[in-house]
Amino acid sequence: MVHESxxxxxxxxxxxxxxxxxxxxVAVIRRxxxxxxxxxxxxxxxxxxxxxxxxxxxxxxxxxxHTPATADEVMDRDGTSSRVKSTAIxxxxxxxxxxxxxxxxxHLLGSTRxxxxxxxxxxxxxxTADWLKVRELLVLDAGGAMNRTSIDRxxxxxxxxxxxxxxxxxxxxxxxxxxxxxxxxxTYRYLQIDLPAGDLPxxxxxxxxxxxxxxxxxxxxxxxxDTPATYPLAAGNPRAPWDRVDLPAEQMKAAVDAVCAQFxxxxxxxxxxxxxxxxxxxGVKETRIxxxxxxxxxxxxxxxxxxxxxxxxxxRTYRVFDDAGRIRSVQYASIHLMEDLDTxxxxxxxxxxNTILDI
Numbered sequence: 001m002v003h004e005s006x007x008x009x010x011x012x013x014x015x016x017x018x019x020x021x022x023x024x025x026v027a028v029i030r031r032x033x034x035x036x037x038x039x040x041x042x043x044x045x046x047x048x049x050x051x052x053x054x055x056x057x058x059x060x061x062x063x064x065x066h067t068p069a070t071a072d073e074v075m076d077r078d079g080t081s082s083r084v085k086s087t088a089i090x091x092x093x094x095x096x097x098x099x100x101x102x103x104x105x106x107h108l109l110g111s112t113r114x115x116x117x118x119x120x121x122x123x124x125x126x127x128t129a130d131w132l133k134v135r136e137l138l139v140l141d142a143g144g145a146m147n148r149t150s151i152d153r154x155x156x157x158x159x160x161x162x163x164x165x166x167x168x169x170x171x172x173x174x175x176x177x178x179x180x181x182x183x184x185x186x187t188y189r190y191l192q193i194d195l196p197a198g199d200l201p202x203x204x205x206x207x208x209x210x211x212x213x214x215x216x217x218x219x220x221x222x223x224x225x226d227t228p229a230t231y232p233l234a235a236g237n238p239r240a241p242w243d244r245v246d247l248p249a250e251q252m253k254a255a256v257d258a259v260c261a262q263f264x265x266x267x268x269x270x271x272x273x274x275x276x277x278x279x280x281x282x283g284v285k286e287t288r289i290x291x292x293x294x295x296x297x298x299x300x301x302x303x304x305x306x307x308x309x310x311x312x313x314x315x316r317t318y319r320v321f322d323d324a325g326r327i328r329s330v331q332y333a334s335i336h337l338m339e340d341l342d343t344x345x346x347x348x349x350x351x352x353x354n355t356i357l358d359i
Contacts, residue, residue, distance in 0.1 A: 007230040008237070009055040011062035016093035018062040020055045022230065026240035027062065027091055039095045040240040046087050048247050050326040055228065058111040059160070060142040061092040065108050065116070069329040088116060090142045098144045106138065110158040112165035114200055115141040117158035125154065131173040139200060151204045156190065159220045165195040168219055169206060190214045242324035244296070252295050255320050255327040259300040260289050262334045266304060269334070280334060281341035283307040296325035302337075303356065308346050312355030 006023040017030040025044060029037040049068035056063040067086040086103040109117035118138040124130050131154050139147040153169035160166075174186040194210040216222055266287040268277035279285060286305040293299055303315040316337055322328055340346065346359050 007232050009228045009230055011055065011057040013057065013059065013061055014093045018091055018093065019231075020053075020062055020064055020091070021237075021240075022053045022055070024240050025242055026238055027064075028238060029091075029093060029095055031093075037095050038238045038240075039091060039097060041089055041097055041099070042240050042243050044087055044089065044099065045101065046326075047085060048245055048251060048326050050322040050324075050328040051086075054108045056108065056111040056116060057228075058090075058116070058142070059113060061090055063111055063116045063140075064089050064091065065106075065118075067106065067108075088118075088140055090116070090140070090144075092142065098142060100140050100144060100146065103138070109137070109155055109167075112158050112160045112195060113197070114165065114195065115139045115147070117167070119155055123154070125173070128173040131170055134203075147200060149200045149202060149204055151193075151206070153191065153206050157219065157221065158195075164197065167193045167195055167204065168214065169193060171206075171213065188216065190216065190219065242322075242326075245325045247295065247321075247325050247327070251327065252298075252321075256291055256298060256300065259318055259320055259330045259333070260291070262330050263287065263289055263300075263302045263337075266302070266334070269338075281338045284341065286313075288313075296321040296323065306341070308341075308344075309349045309352060309357045311349075312352055312357060314346070314359050315356050316359050 008019045008021055011018045011020065015031060019028045019030065021027065025041045027039050029039065044066070046066045047068065051066040052069045054065045054067070056065070065086065065088045085101070086106050088100040088103060090098045090100075092098075103118065104120070105122060106118040106120050109119055111117065116139065118140070120136050120138050123133075123135060132152065134150050134152050135155065137149050137151060137155065139149065141147065151167065151169060153171070156168045156170060158165070158167045169191050171189040171191045174188045177185045177187065179185070190213065191206055191211045192214040193204060193206060195204075266280045266284050269280040269284075270278045283306050284304050288303050290301045290303075291298065292301060298320045300318045300320060301315055302318070303313045306314045308314065318330065318333065319328060340359065347357065349357060351357060
């Protein structure tokens, strides 16, 4: 069965270690010589879409951003569409939690002394000019206030340096290099803008703020060695399940149908301009889709014959909803299955049970 990310990320601040769960609304604050303090936010209204969780360290504590893991819109009870909203919380070393709700179409840039940096809205980058448009940025402070500024370049990330804070932006549209075989390679250039120590101006301009070119390898987090470590779940870790959501029946059905639709035509997934078809991956045939269980434990089982296990069938199982009843993402699920089949990333046939090999 395919599962969402699980584990913990840690933020060290002011003599405390804040461990934040990536799958449940719970954090543990540890101080030397003091008992662990557990804080939760199980009632946080994050909507009906199962979230992605991002954790950012700050000098004031830990930021936790919940963003929807699927599309930007869902259907309301009356059949109209509405924006899926994100939420952010700030956890202080003392255990205080400050909530920021109703953040629409936001993406995490990072954190500085000014707060949590988010870019907002949908940005098209189909032309060179699109990379140089003025864009709004949101900066949430630890007290819950929302500040706004703008930047005249596509932003990449915000971070706190040893002595000052910085915003990294793309200097321009990427340069394209075409090879003799029709392929294209892109080269990106970046600028590091120095941010003021105090309040942010209403607008940041790359030609007015102090800024310098920066290589990609110098950008924090560019290397895997710079990314926050994720620690696996262990026995005895505190648990805090989300409050169950009120999911309308029409959204339940739509979520199940969306998973089934991903795999409805595995035997004839690809179609040429001439109308010829081929399966999702070589050897896939006799596909079967079964829906098992009621909300929120509904799962979709996709099974098929394949040369990897000619005596039986391969099967992949998807949970449609998370434990709180929110809709889980199935975006690119069929493509991920194809990649596993094409690369042979499959368990040994000895793991099969009753002629079914779960993959």
